[in-house]
Amino acid sequence: MDFNLTKEQSMIRKMVRDFAEEVIKPRTIEIDKEAKFPLDIFKQMGELGLLGIPFPEKYGGSGGDTLSYAIAVEEIGRVCGSTGLSYAAAVSLGASPIYYFGTEEQKEKFLTPLAEGKALGSFGLTEPNAGSDAGGTKTTAIIDGDDFVINGEKCFITNASYAETLIVTAVTGKNEKGRNIISAIIVPTNVEGVKITSNYDKMGVRGSDTAEIVLDNVRVPRTNLLGDPDKGFSQFLYTLDGGRISIAALGLGIAQASLEKALQYAKERKQFGKSISSFQAIQFKLADIAMEVELARNMVYKAAWLKDNNQPFTKESAYAKLFATETAFRAANQAIQIHGGYGYMREYEVERYLRDAKLLEIGEGTSEVQRLVIARQLGC
Ligand SMILES: Cc1cc2nc3c(=O)[nH]c(=O)nc-3n(C[C@H](O)[C@H](O)[C@H](O)COP(=O)(O)OP(=O)(O)OC[C@H]3O[C@@H](n4cnc5c(N)ncnc54)[C@H](O)[C@@H]3O)c2cc1C
Numbered sequence: 001m002d003f004n005l006t007k008e009q010s011m012i013r014k015m016v017r018d019f020a021e022e023v024i025k026p027r028t029i030e031i032d033k034e035a036k037f038p039l040d041i042f043k044q045m046g047e048l049g050l051l052g053i054p055f056p057e058k059y060g061g062s063g064g065d066t067l068s069y070a071i072a073v074e075e076i077g078r079v080c081g082s083t084g085l086s087y088a089a090a091v092s093l094g095a096s097p098i099y100y101f102g103t104e105e106q107k108e109k110f111l112t113p114l115a116e117g118k119a120l121g122s123f124g125l126t127e128p129n130a131g132s133d134a135g136g137t138k139t140t141a142i143i144d145g146d147d148f149v150i151n152g153e154k155c156f157i158t159n160a161s162y163a164e165t166l167i168v169t170a171v172t173g174k175n176e177k178g179r180n181i182i183s184a185i186i187v188p189t190n191v192e193g194v195k196i197t198s199n200y201d202k203m204g205v206r207g208s209d210t211a212e213i214v215l216d217n218v219r220v221p222r223t224n225l226l227g228d229p230d231k232g233f234s235q236f237l238y239t240l241d242g243g244r245i246s247i248a249a250l251g252l253g254i255a256q257a258s259l260e261k262a263l264q265y266a267k268e269r270k271q272f273g274k275s276i277s278s279f280q281a282i283q284f285k286l287a288d289i290a291m292e293v294e295l296a297r298n299m300v301y302k303a304a305w306l307k308d309n310n311q312p313f314t315k316e317s318a319y320a321k322l323f324a325t326e327t328a329f330r331a332a333n334q335a336i337q338i339h340g341g342y343g344y345m346r347e348y349e350v351e352r353y354l355r356d357a358k359l360l361e362i363g364e365g366t367s368e369v370q371r372l373v374i375a376r377q378l379g380c
Contacts, residue, residue, distance in 0.1 A: 005067075005071075008064065008068060009065075009067055009068050009071060012053070012064065012068045012071055012072055013071045013072075013075060015048070016050065016071070016072045016075040016076060017075045017078075019044070019045070019048060019050075020075050020076050020078065020079040020080070021079065023041060023044060024038075024041060024076065024079050024080050024083055025079045025080070027041070027080075028079055028080040028082075028083075028349070028352075029346070029347070029349070029352075031080060031082050031083065031206070031207035032082060032206050032207055032352050033206075033346070034207075035201070035202070035206040035207060036207055037082075037086065037161070037162060037207055037208065037209040038082075038083060038207060039162060041083060042086070042087075042090075042117070042120065042162075043117070045087065045117060046116065046117015046118060047117060048117075049061075049062040049117070050062075050072055050087070050117070051087075051090060051091060051095070051114065051115060051116070051117035052095075052114075052115030052116060052117065053068055053069040053072055053091070054066055054068070054069040054091065054096070054099075055095065055099055055111065055115040059099065059107050059108070059111045059112050059115050060111070060112040060113070060114075060115035060116035061115040065304070065308045066242070066245060066304040066305075066307045066308045067301060067304040067305060067308060069091060069246070069304075070245055070246060070248075070249040070300055070301065070304045071249070072087075073087060073088050073246045073249035073250050073253065074249045074250070074252050074253040074256070074297075074300070075253065076250075076253065077249065077250040077251070077252070077253025077254050077257075078253040078254070078256050078257045079253075079257070080207070081204065081205050081208075081250065081253075081254055081352070081353070081356025081357070081359075082205045082206060082207030082208040082356065083207065083208075084250045084253060084254075085158060085205045085208040085250060085356075085359065085363075086158060086159050086207075086208040086209065088243070088246035088247060088249070088250055089122070089123065089158035089159055089208075089243075090114070090120050090121055090122075090159055091246065092239070092242055092243035092245075092246045093121070093122070093123030093158070093167075093239065093243055093364075094114060094120060094121020094122050094123055094159060094163065094165070094167070095111055095114040095115060095121050096239060096242055096243075097123065097167050097184060097226060097227075097235065097236070097239045098110050098111040098114070098121075098167070098186070098226065099111055100227075100235070100238065100239065100242075101184070101226050101227030101228070101235050102186075102226060102227070103223075105223070106186065106223075106224075106226070110165050110186055113164065114164075114165070119163070119164035119165065120159050120162050120163045120164065121159070121163055121164070121165045121166070121167070122157055122158060122159045122160040122163035122165070122166045122167070122211075123157070123158075123166070123167045123239070124154035124157045124160065124166050124167065124168040124169065124213055125137075125154070125169050125236060126154060126155055126156050126157070127139060127152065127153060127154055127155060128153060128155050132365070132366060132368075132369050134169070134182075134233075134236070135180070135182070135233070137152075137169055137170065137171055137180070137182050138152055138153075138171070139151065139152025139153065139154065139168060139169065139170040139171065139215060140152060140170055140171050140172075141170035141171070141172050141183065141185055142172075143172075143222065144219075146221060146222055147219045147220060147221055147222060148170075148172075148185055148219070148220055148221075148222055148224070148225070149217055149218070149219055150168065150170055150185065150187065150193075150215045150217075150218040150219075150220065151215055151216060151217060151218070152168075152170060152215050153212070153213065153214050153215070154168060154212065154213040154215075155212050155213075156200070156210055156212075156363075157210065157211050157212070157213055158208060158209065158210055158211075158363075159208075159209050159211075160189070160196045160198070160209065160211035160213055161196050161197075161198045161209045161211045162209055163189055164188065164189055164190075165186055165187065165188055165189065166186075166187045166188075166189055166194070166213065167184050167185070167186055167187075167226060168184070168185055168187050168213070168215065169182050169183070169184050169185075169232065169236060170182065170183060170185060172225075172229055172232070173229075175230070181229065181230060181232065182232045182233050182236075183225060183226070183227075183229045183232035184225075184226040184227065184232050184235060184236060185220060185224050185225055185226060186220070186224040186226055187215070187218060187220055187224070188220070191218055191219065191220060192218070192219070193215060193216040193217050193218040193219070194213065194214075194215060194218055195213070195214040195215075195216065196211050196212070196213050197211060197212050198210060198211040198212070199212070200212075202359075203355050203358060203359075204352070204354075204355030204356040204357070204358055204359050205355075205356050205359045206355075240364055240365060241313060241314050241317045241318075242307060242317070243364050244303075244317040244318060244320065244321035244364055244365065244370075245300065245303045245304050245307065245313075245317050245320060245321070247321050247325065247360055247363060247364045248296070248299070248300045248303065248317070248320035248321040248323075248324040248325065249300050249304075249324070250325075250328075250360060251296065251321075251324035251325035251326075251327060251328035251357065251360045252293070252296045252297055252300050252324045252327075252328070254328040254331070254332060254353050254356060254357050254360075255289070255292065255293045255296060255324065255327045255328040255331040255332075255357075256293055257353060258289065258328070258331035258332045258334070258335035258350060258353050259286070259289045259290055259293050259331060259335070261335055261339075261348075261349065261350055261353075262285070262286060262289065262331075262334065262335040262338040262339070262350070263277070263286055265335075265338060265339050265342075265348075266282050266286060266338050269339075269340075276338070282338060285334045285337065285338060286338070288334070289330075289331045289334055289335070292323075292327040292330065292331065293327065293331065295323065295327070296320070296323055296324035296327045296328075299316070299319055299320040299323055299324060300320045300324055302316055302320070303316040303317040303319070303320040314373065314377060315373070315374055315377035315378075318365075318370045318373040318374050318377070319370075319374065321360075321364070321365065321370050322367055322370035322371065322374070324360075325357065325360035325361050325367070326361060326367060328353070328357035328360060329354065329357040329358060329360075329361060331353075331357075332350060332353035332354035332356075332357045333354055335350040335353065336350045336351055336354060
């Protein structure tokens with residue numbers, strides 16, 4: 001076994017950390033407070049090639065691997081959960097399905113601008129009455145001549161207000177068992193009938209755009225169908241397996257930030273004439289956080305490694321997502337505790353880590369759904 005990062009992976013870590021520290025960090029409090037999507041930061045991330053890390057150069061990407069991409073999400077998440085979530089969603093959900101399942105033409109037309117960072121993509125699966133149970137999708141896409149006519153509603157969709165393309169899931173027919181066939185279709189956001197509104201007032205990841213989408217007789221060419229129409233469901237399960245690695249990496253970044261802040265504060269803060277880091281109660285908290293961060297990192301990197309080596313990774317990406325996101329929440333909570341009353345104040349940032357981390361236990365499959373995925377993989 002080799003736990004060393006390659007030269008490229010180490011270079012990506014350094015490049016993203018420098019960018020995150022210099023460009024994103026000074027803005028994180030404002031991004032959260034004003035709930036403002038940092039479009040200018042995404043433009044710079046695009047110029048650095050971050051939006052295209054896991055895609056081949058042929059499609060405007062940087063030709064990196066999943067592990068490099070996970071490291072990039074971790075580093076961005078370490079300074080800003082909002083930016084990290086929008087970044088992970090743009091790459092894993094907005095662009096990756098086109099890379100995995102798109103035709104050559106679709107890759108050239110839709111993936112290239114996303115990988116180059118010239119446009120943002122979004123993935124609309126969730127509906128008001130179809131969340132964990134994505135099979136309950138009500139949006140329909142009916143064939144009319146050379147087009148699909150799509151009608152339906154999507155909710156909680158990351159980046160949609162700033163996206164040029166949406167990938168939406170819709171019922172396109174019934175199989176021989178009478179069950180709905182759910183397919184994925186690429187919908188440019190400038191097509192008539194697409195209405196995107198972003199009015200959610202969120203607890204955390206406040207600078208990440210989250211939108212509702214109404215599709216009212218939206219007409220797109222049938223050539224915008226993504227992948228095999230009969231395998232739409234298994235295709236988006238594969239997409240989510242990959243996406244979970246990035247949400248896990250984001251959790252890892254928030255957990256790492258919580259550890260760093262808590263450790264620094266514990267060394268500086270004095271009570272009873274001593275720094276609080278000399279109290280065993282505080283040391284044990286720090287030791288537990290550090291151990292869990294290390295475990296989470298091993299899980300996230302292993303899941304990414306499996307994907308990069310074309311091995312099954314469904315179970316491991318669920319392990320990683322479940323453990324790393326719950327670690328982020330626990331670590332942020334203990335970081336607040338170690339900060340005492342100051343931790344409850346916004347300027348110390350650890351309360352933001354907790355609010356941002358909470359979302360990670362919900363999005364891209366709740367913690368309960370991850371446990372279901374793992375149990376299924378165990379043969380239950
Ligand atoms: C900020 C944000 C960004 C998001 N971005 C996107 C996006 O870009 N694209 C997208 O498609 N979606 C997105 N989502 C939606 C997200 O994936 C869903 O919210 C999530 O999958 C849960 O669905 P739900 O909210 O309908 O909850 P529900 O499915 O109604 O779940 C409610 C509760 O019941 C539990 N539950 C449900 N079914 C079971 C079961 N079988 N066994 C045990 N427990 C169960 C859940 O775990 C949860 O605790 C986003 C959500 C948020 C909040």
